[in-house]
Amino acid sequence: MTAIWPFETVLVANRGEIAARVLRSVKALGLHGLVLHHKADHAAPALALADGIIEIEGATPVAAFLDGTQIIEKARTAGVGAIHPGYGFLSENANFCAAVAQAGMVFVGPSAQAMALMGDKVRARAFVAARGFPVAPSAIEDDDPETFADRARVLGVPLLIKPAAGGGGKGMRIVRDLAVLDAELAQARREGLRYFGDGRLYVERYVERPRHIEVQILADHHGTTLHLHERECSLQRRFQKIVEEAPATTLTVQQRKAICEAAVGIAAAACYRNAGTVEFIFGDGVFYFLEMNTRLQVEHPVTEAITGLDLVAEQLRIAAGEKLRLSQADIRLDGHAIEMRICAEDAAAGFAPCTGQVLAWHTAVGAGIRTDAGIMQGARITAAFDPLLAKLIVHAPDRTQALALARTALRETVLLGCGSNIGFLGRLLAHPLVLAAELHTGLVEAELAALQRPTLPPQTAQAVLAAAALASQALLQAAEAVPPMHAAMGAWRN
Amino acid sequence: MRHILRVEGQTHHVALAGPASARTLLLDESYIAASLTQRVGSEASLTINGRCMVIHLAGTDDCRFIWLDGEVYEVAVLEPLTVHARAASAAGGLEARAPMPGNVVALPVSVGDTVLAGATLVIIESMKLEVVIKAPQTGRVAEIRCAVGRSFDKDAVLVLLAPEMES
Numbered sequence: 001m002t003a004i005w006p007f008e009t010v011l012v013a014n015r016g017e018i019a020a021r022v023l024r025s026v027k028a029l030g031l032h033g034l035v036l037h038h039k040a041d042h043a044a045p046a047l048a049l050a051d052g053i054i055e056i057e058g059a060t061p062v063a064a065f066l067d068g069t070q071i072i073e074k075a076r077t078a079g080v081g082a083i084h085p086g087y088g089f090l091s092e093n094a095n096f097c098a099a100v101a102q103a104g105m106v107f108v109g110p111s112a113q114a115m116a117l118m119g120d121k122v123r124a125r126a127f128v129a130a131r132g133f134p135v136a137p138s139a140i141e142d143d144d145p146e147t148f149a150d151r152a153r154v155l156g157v158p159l160l161i162k163p164a165a166g167g168g169g170k171g172m173r174i175v176r177d178l179a180v181l182d183a184e185l186a187q188a189r190r191e192g193l194r195y196f197g198d199g200r201l202y203v204e205r206y207v208e209r210p211r212h213i214e215v216q217i218l219a220d221h222h223g224t225t226l227h228l229h230e231r232e233c234s235l236q237r238r239f240q241k242i243v244e245e246a247p248a249t250t251l252t253v254q255q256r257k258a259i260c261e262a263a264v265g266i267a268a269a270a271c272y273r274n275a276g277t278v279e280f281i282f283g284d285g286v287f288y289f290l291e292m293n294t295r296l297q298v299e300h301p302v303t304e305a306i307t308g309l310d311l312v313a314e315q316l317r318i319a320a321g322e323k324l325r326l327s328q329a330d331i332r333l334d335g336h337a338i339e340m341r342i343c344a345e346d347a348a349a350g351f352a353p354c355t356g357q358v359l360a361w362h363t364a365v366g367a368g369i370r371t372d373a374g375i376m377q378g379a380r381i382t383a384a385f386d387p388l389l390a391k392l393i394v395h396a397p398d399r400t401q402a403l404a405l406a407r408t409a410l411r412e413t414v415l416l417g418c419g420s421n422i423g424f425l426g427r428l429l430a431h432p433l434v435l436a437a438e439l440h441t442g443l444v445e446a447e448l449a450a451l452q453r454p455t456l457p458p459q460t461a462q463a464v465l466a467a468a469a470l471a472s473q474a475l476l477q478a479a480e481a482v483p484p485m486h487a488a489m490g491a492w493r494n
Numbered sequence: 495m496r497h498i499l500r501v502e503g504q505t506h507h508v509a510l511a512g513p514a515s516a517r518t519l520l521l522d523e524s525y526i527a528a529s530l531t532q533r534v535g536s537e538a539s540l541t542i543n544g545r546c547m548v549i550h551l552a553g554t555d556d557c558r559f560i561w562l563d564g565e566v567y568e569v570a571v572l573e574p575l576t577v578h579a580r581a582a583s584a585a586g587g588l589e590a591r592a593p594m595p596g597n598v599v600a601l602p603v604s605v606g607d608t609v610l611a612g613a614t615l616v617i618i619e620s621m622k623l624e625v626v627i628k629a630p631q632t633g634r635v636a637e638i639r640c641a642v643g644r645s646f647d648k649d650a651v652l653v654l655l656a657p658e659m660e661s
Contacts, residue, residue, distance in 0.1 A: 344621075353621035355595045355648065359552035359559060360536035383595045383620040383645075416536055416552040416559035416566060423565045453565060456502050462526065463547065464560050465499050466519055467540050468569035469508045470530035472555050475497055475571065479510040479517065 006320050007081025007106050008032055011054065012046070013071055014086030016374030017390055018298070019046035022084050025312035027051075034078060036071065038064045040385075043358075043378040054078055061384040065089045068096040072103045082106035082319060084312070088386070091295040092119055108319040110294050114272045118292040122164045122202055128289045131269050133262050136204040136281065136288040140164075149185060152203040153178055161185060163192035164200035169239020171195055174206055207283035209440035212236065212290075213248050214279040215263030216303045217272065218314055220324045225268045227260040228303050228311075229333050234439035235428065237351065242421075242444060243428065244299035245338045246306050249399050250437050251282075259287050266292065275300075275315050283440075298341070298391070301370060305337035305395035336402040337395045340410065340425045344387040347424035348452060353387050356380075356418030364412035368395040368405055371413070381418045389420065399437065403429055427451050496520070498572040505572075536561075588655040590627050595648045596620030598640045607635045608658060615653045616640060633658050 009032040012022045019035050023046055026033035035050040040061035047053060054074045058064030068090055075083060083100050085091035091109070098112035109115070118124045122140055129135045139151035142164065152159060161184055163171040171191035173184050189199040216228040232248035233241045251259070263278035266289065277297050279290040300311045309331075318324070344354040358379045363371040373390035375381065381389065394409055396402040410426045428434060428451055433443055444451070456464075469475050496507045509520040519526040529541045536550040550561035555571040600617040603609060609629045616627040633655035640652045 349593070352594050352625070353596075353623060360550055362536075362550070383597070385621070387621045411564040414536070414550045414561050414566075416550060416561060419566070419568075426564055456504070456567075460562060460565075461501065461504075461506075462521060463540060463542055463549070463562055464501055464567045464569060465506055465508060465521055466526060466528040466542055467530060467538070467549055467551055467560050467562075468499055468501070468558050468571065469497075469510055469519055469521075470517060470528060470540075471551055471558060472497070472510075472571045474555050474573070475508065475510040478497070479512065 005029075005031060005081075009034060009078070009080050010082045010084055010108070010316070011071075011075045011078070011080040012036070012050075012084050012086060013065075013075075013090055014084075014088070015041055015044065015046065015065065016385065016388065017045075017372045018086040018088075018296070018374075019044070020049055020374065021372050022086060022296075022312050023049040025310055025316065026084070028310075029313055029316060031316070034075075034080060036065065040382060042380050043376050045373055045376050048376075052078065061382075062089075068093065068099055072096075072099055072105075075105065076103055080105055082108055082316070084108040084315070085295065087295050087298055092293070094119060106319050108315050109274050110272055110276060114270050115294045117270055118272075118276075118294050120164075121162070121166060121291055122200075124291060125202075125289065127270065128266055131265070133266055134286070134288050136207070138202055138204045140202040141200050142202075148201075148203075149182060152181060152185075155203065155205050158206040158208060160204045160206040161188040162202055162204065163188065163196055163198065164202055165192065165196035165198035172239060207281050207288070209442060210234075210281045210283040211248070211250075211439060212241075212279065212441055213251070213259060213282045213287065214277050214293075214297075215260050216297075216300070216311075217263055217267045217276045217278060218311075218318070218324060219267055219273050219276070220318050221273055221321055222323045224324045224327075225264050225272070226324060226326065226328050226331060227264050228307050228309065228331055230256060230259060230263075231299055231302055232439065233299060234441050235434070235444055236441045237444045239441075241299065241341065243338065243340050243425065243434075244302055245336065245399070245402070246302040247333060247336070249336070250439075255282075255285070255287075262287070262289070274318050275311055298388070299339050301372060301391065301393040302337040302339045305370070305393060306334050307332050308334065335395055335397045336399045337393060338402045338406045338429075340392045340406060340429070341388055341421075342390040342392060342413070342415070342425070343421050344381050344389055344418050345421045346419045347421055351421075353383060354419030355382055358415065359417030360414060361416075362412070362414040363390075364392065364409035366409070369393075369409045370395075375415075389415070389418075400435075403435060423453055424451060427453070496574065498574055500570045500572060501567055588630055588633055588657070589651045590615050590630065590653040590655065592618065592627070592646050592648055592650045592652055593625065594618075594620045595646065596625070597645045598642050598652075599624060601638065601640065601642050603635050603638070603653070605635050605638055609633060609635060609655070618646075618652075627652060629655060631655075 010026045011034045012019045023033040034052045035046045037053045038061045056064040090096040094112040094116040097107045100107040141148040159175040161173045173188050193199040211234045215230045219225040231246040233244040235243040277293045280287040345351045370393040394405040396405045496509045499506045499508050512518045519528045532538045536552045553559045558569045560567045596618045599619045611631040613629045636656040637654040
């Protein structure tokens with residue numbers, strides 16, 4: 001137990017659901033919590049939770065959250081002792097991480113060196129392979145640009161082309177026919193240049209119908225590196241996770257042990273500190289290192305559910321220099337947890353972003369249900385930020401019960417005023433392949449037609465139209481106008 | 495007077511009559527006894543021909559959000575005259591509208607250009623997603639109502655096309 005923290009005020013350099021999530025732990029530990037605010041955000045839960053707000057400005061709202069210099073300057077003036085970056089924005093920016101330390105504050109995360117190593121996907125891969133951990137057979141352009149395409153051909157199809165500076169699935173292309181390899185390489189290079197300002201590529205042997213398995217790591221500054229079990233995040237669309245669960249139920253005991261131990265080995269070799277996640281691709285009984293994320297993940301709550309730990313509190317204690325109070329044997333694995341990402345996306349329109357104002361927002365309440373929300377009544381959902389609005393997390397004794405609880409909780413979650421994927425998530429969690437745990441990263445795309453909302457059934461249409469008519473000022477006025485003696489009667493008001 | 499209600503792209507003719515205690519709804523060709531009672535916040539109970547259900551609703555006549563059985567539907571109430579006027583104006587020219595709010599990333603056309611159906615008119619960005627706005631049919635660019643770097647709302651007219659002159 002820390003009697004006196006080396007910092008008293010923690011700035012959460014983020015917004016949305018994660019800012020609220022981090023602030024809750026900051027305050028539970030008795031620390032003072034500040035949060036960033038840009039004027040594009042209205043009525044956000046984090047603003048109500050924070051002890052203070054630091055206003056930031058920028059050419060665009062996102063630019064303001066990426067302006068490390070401004071944030072550090074204002075944090076210093078406000079007497080901030082530690083900065084928690086959340087995820088996204090500056091969370092994996094090694095320069096920001098170093099600058100926070102130079103400004104005399106604590107960065108709640110790994111060292112800038114570990115972050116820089118893992119941030120360079122090609123370097124990270126080589127580092128991991130050199131230490132004997134499994135990576136997919138590959139060809140790296142930088143090794144010898146002249147022979148790159150030939151070396152890629154030797155690997156055989158299917159292949160996955162990735163940008164060396166990549167992330168988030170941008171610029172990744174699957175090649176199943178070597179005849180189009182050159183054209184696909186050229187296209188990937190253009191996309192890499194456009195998204196990352198870097199056209200360098202590498203090619204990996206692609207695993208068909210792969211599962212995405214990742215392992216949560218915690219490491220302190222006293223030589224202890226632990227894993228908090230694995231998560232399965234195979235339900236994705238365009239390399240973006242939609243639903244995550246823990247544990248990965250289809251792994252055998254030996255496979256689970258091997259993948260978790262590999263993750264600990266990789267983190268320890270990189271002298272990694274704080275919370276991090278080692279991601280793997282798993283298929284045909286073998287797993288390959290994919291990348292390491294040097295921050296708190298969006299899906300960390302499923303790990304919190306099965307282990308009973310508060311990951312943000314652990315991050316803050318580690319950043320304060322404390323020893324982990326747990327050993328590997330103390331890490332529980334209790335039941336099954338599922339997280340659903342509630343996004344402002346219209347599944348019927350190719351997942352186009354939706355905007356609007358939150359007119360009503362009801363969350364499910366009950367044992368085993370948690371909602372981490374970045375929205376509240378009155379909040380305006382704009383195109384300025386990414387579409388993640390809230391996360392619904394359920395925890396039950398086993399996967400079958402967790403799926404049932406997830407569907408019930410989704411049905412109780414009501415968002416009016418902005419389109420969302422809530423209905424889509426409900427259909428996804430009722431899909432036979434999801435129920436059978438036959439997951440792979442292409443499942444959502446392959447089953448997209450079956451996951452669409454069916455054409456409005458007549459009875460539903462009747463109910464919806466009747467409700468709209470009975471709530472409509474125009475129709476009520478018309479009804480009242482017909483027999484004038486009824487004009488004084490009350491009309492429905494919303 | 496019958497109003498037009500639009501849900502999921504389909505239009506329906508609806509009229510309401512009777513006192514608040516006993517409303518009758520004429521929905522397309524069928525009569526329905528219906529009542530709506532507000533409960534707490536957005537929650538309400540809806541009774542249709544004796545069948546009762548809990549719903550949520552919020553919004554205005556232009557766009558009302560209705561939650562029913564885990565799904566949300568958007569319903570717009572339109573005056574028949576407005577619907578007629580829109581149909582008439584759309585016949586005169588072609589509009590390329592924004593399918594979602596966002597910012598203009600690129601604008602490869604100029605006023606006076608002849609564009610083929612499917613040609614890129616505007617590239618927009620919304621929530622990190624790039625979307626190409628294509629010419630709905632062959633025509634001449636009559637007016638550009640957006641600019642690179644500027645933002646716009648959903649359904650805003652970005653480019654107006656005039657029908658191509660027969661030569």
